[in-house]
Amino acid sequence: MTNHEIKIAFEEYPSIHELNGSDQNLCLEAVNATANSHSPYSKFKVGAALLLQSGKIIHGSNQENVAYPSGLCAERVALFHWGATYPNDPIETIAITAYTDNFELIKPVTPCGSCLQVMAEFEKKQGKPIRVILYCIDGPVWITNGIESFLPFLFFEDRLS
Numbered sequence: 001m002t003n004h005e006i007k008i009a010f011e012e013y014p015s016i017h018e019l020n021g022s023d024q025n026l027c028l029e030a031v032n033a034t035a036n037s038h039s040p041y042s043k044f045k046v047g048a049a050l051l052l053q054s055g056k057i058i059h060g061s062n063q064e065n066v067a068y069p070s071g072l073c074a075e076r077v078a079l080f081h082w083g084a085t086y087p088n089d090p091i092e093t094i095a096i097t098a099y100t101d102n103f104e105l106i107k108p109v110t111p112c113g114s115c116l117q118v119m120a121e122f123e124k125k126q127g128k129p130i131r132v133i134l135y136c137i138d139g140p141v142w143i144t145n146g147i148e149s150f151l152p153f154l155f156f157e158d159r160l161s
């Protein structure tokens with residue numbers, strides 16, 4: 001038997017003010033995106049903003065449904081919009097934030113497994129990693145370069161051959 005250990009890397013900044021201008025702006029775009037969240041059931045508003053290589057910014061927000069599984073997370077709303085509309089303009093960075101009136105968020109929200117799997121697919125498709133910025137107003141900012149930090153045992157296409 002052999003024991004293995006996998007380390008993941010991410011940067012932590014005490015607040016948004018420590019980020020460069022472009023990253024700060026993308027966090028604020030993610031906050032703007034929460035305005036269109038449709039979350040009457042969870043009352044948990046999530047916003048995502050994608051910065052594309054061209055400089056274009058795409059928004060996504062969680063869209064819930066009375067038939068709960070029919071809803072979709074903010075990240076996938078933004079990512080599928082990208083895939084359907086700007087597939088040849090690579091994604092540089094995604095910023096994700098969340099807000100609720102019900103309690104104070106003191107740690108960033110990390111994307112669910114399905115959203116990570118979709119990010120992984122699009123990283124593969126565009127041939128380069130997507131930086132991920134996790135931001136919440138009253139907590140630190142976490143940044144990873146690519147989604148492998150979240151999913152070190154990701155199911156890669158080469159496992160199919």
Ligand code: THU
Nearest residue numbers: 042044046062073074110111112
């Ligand atoms: N949600 C997201 O939009 N993204 C995440 O990363 C986590 C969860 C949404 C789904 C649902 O509308 C609400 O947050 C509560 O789970």
